[in-house]
Amino acid sequence: xxxxxxxxxxxxxxCATHKAGFERVLWExxxxxxxxxxxxxxxxxxxxxxxxxxxxPLSPSAGGRVMVRRDFLQGLxxxxxxxxxxxxxxxxxxxxxxGKTAADAAGSGESTIEGYDPSKHRYAMGIDIDKCIxxxxxxxxxTTENDVPEEPFFTRTWVERYVIERDKSVHxxxxxxxxxxxxxxxxxxxxxxxxxxxxxxxxxxxPPCVQVCPVGATFSTDDGVVLIDSERCIGCGYxxxxxxxxxxxxxxxxxxxxxxxFCYHRLVKEMxxxxxxxxxxxxxxxxxxxxxASRLVRFERSNRIHVLxxxxxxxxxxxxxxxxxxxx
Ligand code: SF4
Ligand code: SF4
Numbered sequence: 001x002x003x004x005x006x007x008x009x010x011x012x013x014x015c016a017t018h019k020a021g022f023e024r025v026l027w028e029x030x031x032x033x034x035x036x037x038x039x040x041x042x043x044x045x046x047x048x049x050x051x052x053x054x055x056x057p058l059s060p061s062a063g064g065r066v067m068v069r070r071d072f073l074q075g076l077x078x079x080x081x082x083x084x085x086x087x088x089x090x091x092x093x094x095x096x097x098x099g100k101t102a103a104d105a106a107g108s109g110e111s112t113i114e115g116y117d118p119s120k121h122r123y124a125m126g127i128d129i130d131k132c133i134x135x136x137x138x139x140x141x142x143t144t145e146n147d148v149p150e151e152p153f154f155t156r157t158w159v160e161r162y163v164i165e166r167d168k169s170v171h172x173x174x175x176x177x178x179x180x181x182x183x184x185x186x187x188x189x190x191x192x193x194x195x196x197x198x199x200x201x202x203x204x205x206x207p208p209c210v211q212v213c214p215v216g217a218t219f220s221t222d223d224g225v226v227l228i229d230s231e232r233c234i235g236c237g238y239x240x241x242x243x244x245x246x247x248x249x250x251x252x253x254x255x256x257x258x259x260x261x262f263c264y265h266r267l268v269k270e271m272x273x274x275x276x277x278x279x280x281x282x283x284x285x286x287x288x289x290x291x292x293a294s295r296l297v298r299f300e301r302s303n304r305i306h307v308l309x310x311x312x313x314x315x316x317x318x319x320x321x322x323x324x325x326x327x328x
Pocket of ligand 2: 200201202203204207208209210226242243244245246247248259314
């Protein structure tokens with residue numbers, strides 16, 4: 001492992017700080033805040049703070065009522081149970097990988113999750129459009145690493161081919177094996193330019209998927225990754241609808257929401273996400289925003305960076321260089 005080892009080795013983690021950081025992760029689970037927002041409505045003199053999606057508030061009167069003692073006690077119990085369950089969610093994300101576990105990693109000589117302190121990291125991905133050759137190896141690696149269902153349209157990451165014609169018409173198709181959309185026939189002579197755009201969950205700083213989850217199964221970690229606690233998810237699909245990037249799907253076997261986790265189980269072992277590791281051209285790169293020497297920070301400094309759908313105020317942490325203005 002090259003990039004990640006270089007970045008994380010600058011800050012050796014200690015067990016005590018790891019424990020404290022871990023506690024912070026748990027306290028950041030937004031379920032308590034959502035509950036609080038739901039329950040403070042409609043009181044005279046107490047302006048409500050509704051749940052909102054992309055800055056558009058959901059109806060303040062939807063379910064809003066004055067909090068009574070029973071509500072408070074129910075909320076408290078619910079919040080305490082959410083702490084325990086979310087601790088499990090983080091643990092599962094740390095350990096899960098296609099049959100491999102943290103114990104396997106330890107046995108293979110890789111760093112274990114014991115010394116990992118999430119509060120010391122802030123992860124992001126960089127994608128250089130000029131370097132992507134559309135080989136789809138990243139998608140294949142992700143599918144294998146994360147046990148993504150083989151059926152078409154289930155994917156944690158995908159690569160789109162953009163073709164801009166001379167008359168300025170834009171064609172977009174997802175490339176790859178069985179997941180491919182039907183290919184359009186475009187005359188070579190009419191093509192002005194074409195390029196590939198890898199896509200995935202943007203690990204938004206302001207994630208609408210987290211805001212709408214009614215049971216707090218989707219949450220943000222201290223190191224900036226949006227995770228799903230699969231044991232808590234009830235498969236309602238709200239997050240799938242709320243994600244403006246189409247980054248989530250309902251897993252056909254578990255009937256729970258699924259999406260890219262930046263290969264969180266690898267990050268905590270100081271490994272790169274699988275898609276980054278296999279990319280033959282270095283189009284995908286990964287790093288820690290808290291480490292000024294990281295490759296990602298250098299990438300961010302030396303390129304004009306764009307994010308997808310910036311007007312939505314989601315603050316993505318997937319940064320694109322050389323992104324064409326036609327990409328949406
Ligand atoms: Fe592009 Fe790299 Fe993915 Fe190949 S592996 S499609 S070059 S991002
Ligand atoms: Fe959530 Fe979609 Fe943003 Fe990922 S890209 S954090 S699934 S809103």
